[in-house]
Amino acid sequence: MSDFLRSYLTVAIFGLVGFALVGAFLGLGRLLRPDKPNLAKTEAYESGVDPTGDMWSQSNIRYYIFALLFVMFDVEAVFIFPWAARLEAYEIFGLIEMAIFIFILLLGLLYAWRKGVLKWV
Amino acid sequence: MIDATILLGELAYWQQTSLRVVGGLAAVLLIAGTLVYLHLFKLVSFMQSRLGPMEAGPFGSLQLLAEVGKFLQKEDLVPRKADRFVFLAAPFVVLVSTFLLVVVVPWGPDAWFVDSDIGIYLAMAVSSVSVIGILMAGWGSASKYSLLGGLRATGQLIAYELPLILAVIGVVIQAGTMNMQLIVTAQADGAIFGWDGIGNPYILTQGVGFLLFMIAMQAELTQTPFDMPIAESELVTGYMTEYSGMRFLLFFIGEFATAGVFSAIAAVLFLGGWYVPGIDSDDNILNVIGPLVMLTKVVGLTFLVFWFRFTFPRFREDQLQKLAWKVLIPVALANIVATGILKVAF
Numbered sequence: 001m002s003d004f005l006r007s008y009l010t011v012a013i014f015g016l017v018g019f020a021l022v023g024a025f026l027g028l029g030r031l032l033r034p035d036k037p038n039l040a041k042t043e044a045y046e047s048g049v050d051p052t053g054d055m056w057s058q059s060n061i062r063y064y065i066f067a068l069l070f071v072m073f074d075v076e077a078v079f080i081f082p083w084a085a086r087l088e089a090y091e092i093f094g095l096i097e098m099a100i101f102i103f104i105l106l107l108g109l110l111y112a113w114r115k116g117v118l119k120w121v
Numbered sequence: 122m123i124d125a126t127i128l129l130g131e132l133a134y135w136q137q138t139s140l141r142v143v144g145g146l147a148a149v150l151l152i153a154g155t156l157v158y159l160h161l162f163k164l165v166s167f168m169q170s171r172l173g174p175m176e177a178g179p180f181g182s183l184q185l186l187a188e189v190g191k192f193l194q195k196e197d198l199v200p201r202k203a204d205r206f207v208f209l210a211a212p213f214v215v216l217v218s219t220f221l222l223v224v225v226v227p228w229g230p231d232a233w234f235v236d237s238d239i240g241i242y243l244a245m246a247v248s249s250v251s252v253i254g255i256l257m258a259g260w261g262s263a264s265k266y267s268l269l270g271g272l273r274a275t276g277q278l279i280a281y282e283l284p285l286i287l288a289v290i291g292v293v294i295q296a297g298t299m300n301m302q303l304i305v306t307a308q309a310d311g312a313i314f315g316w317d318g319i320g321n322p323y324i325l326t327q328g329v330g331f332l333l334f335m336i337a338m339q340a341e342l343t344q345t346p347f348d349m350p351i352a353e354s355e356l357v358t359g360y361m362t363e364y365s366g367m368r369f370l371l372f373f374i375g376e377f378a379t380a381g382v383f384s385a386i387a388a389v390l391f392l393g394g395w396y397v398p399g400i401d402s403d404d405n406i407l408n409v410i411g412p413l414v415m416l417t418k419v420v421g422l423t424f425l426v427f428w429f430r431f432t433f434p435r436f437r438e439d440q441l442q443k444l445a446w447k448v449l450i451p452v453a454l455a456n457i458v459a460t461g462i463l464k465v466a467f
Contacts, residue, residue, distance in 0.1 A: 007235045010138055011224050011243070014234065017142050018220030022213050022371060029193045029367040042201040044264040045362055055202055055263040063276045066442065070279040073450065077286045080457065081242050084293040087464055095465050102454055109450065118446045119439070 152381035195366030207261030214254030229411030262363035270359025274350030281340035287453035305394035388418035
């Protein structure tokens with residue numbers, strides 16, 4: 001196996017170890033802790049009074065706009081990273097290209113700003 | 122002095138990896154423990170003119186073990202109406218994402234877990250995974266507090282992830298690489314106006330990036346003043362409300378371990394990592410000193426995080442989003458362009 005693939009194998013092993021560690025903590029707890037659930041204990045917490053209504057209550061849609069904006073900028077970051085690592089080779093050409101790219105995205109942010117979607121209402 | 126390169130080179134892959142896994146466990150758990158004791162128990166106590174835990178062990182240093190023992194014995198309650206699988210899986214996702222985050226951090230010339238060419242990129246990608254864990258916790262609990270906390274956390278984490286990533290890009294431009302190890306050596310080999318006494322820690326040239334990174338880090342860790350998702354006076358403990366006993370402790374460990382790992386990443390990117398001025402950057406002694414230097418920097422940076430946490434009042438949700446989208450992101454973009462221009466010009 002090449003070193004390149006092996007480094008990803010190491011990452012995967014670390015993930016598995018993290019998984020096993022959480023499992024070990026919970027498993028150890030299982031040996032020690034009491035387990036006597038009753039109706040009152042398994043009730044959802046609502047400041048001590050009986051919970052009312054649907055627990056998955058409706059919430060505001062405003063988070064959705066921010067998620068959309070996030071996707072826009074996250075994709076931008078994906079493109080900028082390789083460019084940033086190789087800027088030395090691209091020099092002035094790469095700089096102008098990326099300035100245009102960032103400018104277009106900035107226009108997107110400005111548009112959202114003007115439209116008022118960045119305002120929390 | 123044992124030559125670590127030769128020693129490691131002789132070992133088979135599984136032996137090397139076993140050593141690295143032990144190192145990784147130590148890096149996550151020991152640092153999380155250190156931070157809880159040093160900052161959460163003692164620092165905050167001194168700030169509030171009290172002693173903090175003093176009974177368990179000298180100066181209360183064994184308090185942590187006592188706490189873990191207590192949490193291990195607590196009953197593990199799952200709400201009746203909860204989405205059971207999602208509820209139980211959430212702590213796994215949060216803690217595993219921390220473990221995947223620590224793999225990229227180098228602690229010495231040969232003391233690394235993964236020497237990947239896309240190191241910092243991998244870290245930024247993996248750091249988003251914990252958002253899913255938190256959303257799972259908020260949704261799976263089937264509690265109104267949890268759901269609100271989970272949604273707030275998601276909105277906050279994705280908003281502050283952008284300044285975090287964009288602040289890193291300035292460093293990547295300057296170092297010309299995404300490899301964490303090479304970022305450290307680039308700082309070690311650097312010079313301040315021709316003077317190479319201490320190399321060139323990027324905090325000097327990327328001061329704006331460092332500020333952005335620390336602010337965004339504070340928000341990513343949901344520490345006060347960015348603790349709207351937890352907001353104990355209105356949401357009890359946000360997405361963690363329904364978790365009890367060991368599962369709660371896992372979230373808690375995850376929070377502090379992530380604080381340590383993010384600080385370690387900041388130390389590598391901006392403070393020169395494991396490099397010590399005056400010692401050749403591939404000297405073997407750095408494999409011993411390096412981790413200690415890193416630990417010092419981590420404790421220093423987390424001190425800042427907890428100092429702010431215990432000093433400032435909480436941001437309102439709209440102020441919080443406004444700061445991210447209208448201040449930090451434009452500043453971060455300007456920082457990228459400015460760094461790029463200076464890089465090409467010089």
